[in-house]
Amino acid sequence: MCSDNLDRLLALVGCQNEGSGALDDIEVISQARRSLEAVHLIRLGARATLVCQLTGLGRKTVSDLYSRLTGSPPPRGQLPFTDSWYLCSNLRMLHANVVWQLYQHFEALGHSEAGLVIHVYQTYLQITEVPLLTLTRAYFVPRLISINAWFKHACTHCGLQYIGPLGNYPSMCPACVEYFRHRCRSCGAEIESRRLGRRKTHCQQCHEERYRTRKKVRQASHVNP
Ligand SMILES: [Zn+2]
Ligand SMILES: [Zn+2]
Structure with a gap:
């Protein structure tokens, strides 16, 4: 597909999509829509394998599109699926x-x-x-x-x-x-960052307040075990 034809295809599909969704049932339009989606995906950086998977287009069609749009053949394979x-x-x-x-x-x-x-x-x-x-x-x-x-x-x-x-x-x-x-997790005040040691989670004031509260709770539990 030369780039002129591709542009005409994109214009055609863009225009048809504004009309009735029923046109999607026509195979030609469906094929055109999938080609358009493939073009978008490739331009956004998708690998050929993923483009095939998402659009349902054949590997050869996608590889041809990929080469024309990027000027180089598609890299093989897919990124490893891990978090x-x-x-x-x-x-x-x-x-x-x-x-x-x-x-x-x-x-x-x-x-x-x-x-x-x-x-x-x-x-x-x-x-x-x-x-x-x-x-x-x-x-x-x-x-x-x-x-x-x-x-x-x-x-x-x-x-x-x-x-x-x-x-x-x-x-x-x-x-x-x-x-x-x-920032302090209790009051949101900014905490100075430290180069070494554990990062502070509370400002000095909240840290002391929390310490006093914990101490009171401990003392109360000793009085009323
Ligand atoms: Zn949140
Ligand atoms: Zn605080």
Whole structure:
């Protein structure tokens, strides 16, 4: 497909999609829609294997599209499906949670599987100044929930839902973890960062207050065992 034909195809499909959704039943339009989705996915950085999987197009069709759009043959294979990359930093987890929220939002709008990934990832790129997740990593986020590697949790501080694995994972959402990195967990006051030693979780005032409270509780339990 030469680039002129591709542009005409994109224009045609873009135009048809504004009309009746019933046109999707026509095989030609369906094929055109899937080709359009493949173009979007490749431009957003998807690997050929994932494009085939999401659009249902054949490997050869996708490889041809990939080569024409990027000027090089598609790399082989797929990234390993593991959550260890996300867990390396709280900021990555925060981005994964943003992507998950976007999935929640766009799922309700009834896109095709490929369309959903495209809408989520385009929006993610729009709202993040420095995106950390590639399209493939963004695609993996809801998969981690569906295979029970990650679960929904309620943040112990803000109460909002977030996703992450079970176990030693912090009980706060990544946004609160980021917020409290240099702030007191009780009053929110800024805490001076220390180069060495354990990071403080409370300011001096709250730390003393907590100490006094604990002491009172201990004394009371000695009086009334
Ligand atoms: Zn929170
Ligand atoms: Zn404090």
